[in-house]
Amino acid sequence: MSTPVLDVQGLAFAYPDGHQALYGVNLHVHRGERVALLGPNGAGKTTLVLHLNGILDAGAGSVAVSGLPVTKDNLREIRRRVGIVFQDPDDQLFMPTVRDDVAFGPANLGIRGGELEKRVMEALDKVGMADYADRPPHHLSFGQRRRVAVATVLVMEPEILVLDEPSSNLDPASRRELAEILTGLDVTLLMVTHDLPYAFELCPRSVVLSDGVVVADGPTYDVLTDDALMAAHRLELPFGFDPRAIGRR
Amino acid sequence: MGQGHGHKLHFHGHSPVHRAAPHHKLLALLGFTLVVVATPKDWFAAYGLYLLLLAAVVVVSTVPPTYLLKRLVVEVPFVVFALLMPFIATGPRVEVLGVSLSEHGLLAGWALLAKGTLGVLASLTLAATTEPRDLLLGLERLRLPQQLVQIMGFMIRYVDVVGDEMRRMRIARESRGFTARNPKHWPVVARSAGALFIRSYERGERVHLAMVSRGYTGSLRQGSDR
Structure with missing residues (x-):
């Protein structure tokens, strides 16, 4: 088998205050996969995500991205390879215009001039926001801001796109538009979410993190229809949603 | 909003x-x-x-x-x-x-x-x-230190976000029957201001995290990068 895009082995981490968030997490994601990372609040999902691009240092175990270990010396390249879209677009978009914001990442990588401009417009095009390049981000709707946030990461041509709660606070139309954009991208995807129908729609595979360990890893249909597993880890399907009625995808 | x-x-x-x-x-x-x-x-x-x-x-x-x-x-x-x-x-x-x-x-x-x-x-x-x-851009051309220009840039960007947050907190207070009418009410307003400060501080940390995730190393050019 080829080198996984994401290779997490025995990852453990405790916060400085002594709170242990991860107890030996193993996770492999291969090229082109779309994986949902599910789990109750406080399961350690965000902590795990912050290890993927070296914001947090592993207490034990290792993380590698396409074979490159996440260490201090590799941070620059790791952060190009792993694109994280945070939950609140207002945290991610801070430049005066959409164009400047999308250019921020590649400019940090040393890209300039026409090449920069080309990549910025390509990324905005992929999320359908090219017409808004010169608008200030805070004048856009929430759904538009989330799409621009995705573009700010896509522009770095990451090997894996990590999304933290991509559907939160979106109205149903924006939620669907984002789903269409995400399924249309040719990129490996890891999506942290509580939105189980969204996970089912977008991700063929799901990983359940609970109390700092991976407790399930398999086809999303199997995870969502395993009632004992779901109940044991505070996962609940929303009212009226039944994966069995939809069937395997 | x-x-x-x-x-x-x-x-x-x-x-x-x-x-x-x-x-x-x-x-x-x-x-x-x-x-x-x-x-x-x-x-x-x-x-x-x-x-x-x-x-x-x-x-x-x-x-x-x-x-x-x-x-x-x-x-x-x-x-x-x-x-x-x-x-x-x-x-x-x-x-x-x-x-x-x-x-x-x-x-x-x-x-x-x-x-x-x-x-x-x-x-x-x-x-x-x-x-x-x-x-x-003008301040940058006048060689004002980068850090100061960046701080002003963030201020401009987030003044609306923080202002909105302040407004929502006021509406939430008023929805629970509180309006600051006399000095006896000031402690409540002061605590709200404290909460707003902490929230803004935390937002600052999250913004920094998002910047570092995109390869930020300390320099930031305002526009005109093309």
Whole structure:
């Protein structure tokens, strides 16, 4: 088998205050996969995500991205390879215009001039926001801001796109538009979410993190229809949603 | 959510004043203010000249004078102080309409009023004719340290976000039957301000995290990177 895009082995981490968030997490994601990372609040999902691009240092175990270990010396390249879209677009978009914001990442990588401009417009095009390049981000709707946030990461041509709660606070139309954009991208995807129908729609595979360990890893249909597993880890399907009625995808 | 479009001080236009390079405008404002402040209090004609000069710039800029005059209210605290000066200053006194006023106070009050108004009016004219991001660009060209330019950039970007948060907190307070009417209510308002501060601080940390995730290493160029 080829080198996984994401290779997490025995990852453990405790916060400085002594709170242990991860107890030996193993996770492999291969090229082109779309994986949902599910789990109750406080399961350690965000902590795990912050290890993927070296914001947090592993207490034990290792993380590698396409074979490159996440260490201090590799941070620059790791952060190009792993694109994280945070939950609140207002945290991610801070430049005066959409164009400047999308250019921020590649400019940090040393890209300039026409090449920069080309990549910025390509990324905005992929999320359908090219017409808004010169608008200030805070004048856009929430759904538009989330799409621009995705573009700010896509522009770095990451090997894996990590999304933290991509559907939160979106109205149903924006939620669907984002789903269409995400399924249309040719990129490996890891999506942290509580939105189980969204996970089912977008991700063929799901990983359940609970109390700092991976407790399930398999086809999303199997995870969502395993009632004992779901109940044991505070996962609940929303009212009226039944994966069995939809069937395997 | 409910954010106004455009910054409240900027008046959109395409006049020569709007188009002038931001760093030239900044230097002009600085020079003008220094000259005004350095002018002796009793050179009354000079102040008239300054006002004419400023009025000419406003006319060329096509910004409606009422637009600027309305925003002059920020000066009110200084005006109050300037009006008080003739009453509270000491020294020789003169009778004006039967009220005994201090000569020094009158002159000092006049100077404060004249210099303050000219300075505020000039700054408002700059703000009305220059986009915030162009101002940052101008400051950068004037070699203001990067860190300061970045801090101002973040301030401009997040002033609406924090203002919105403050407004939502007020609405939430009022929805639970609280309105700050007298000093007894101040502790509640103070605690809200504290919560807002902590939230903003945490947001700052999250923004930094998002920046680092995109390879931020300490330098940030305002626009003009193409």
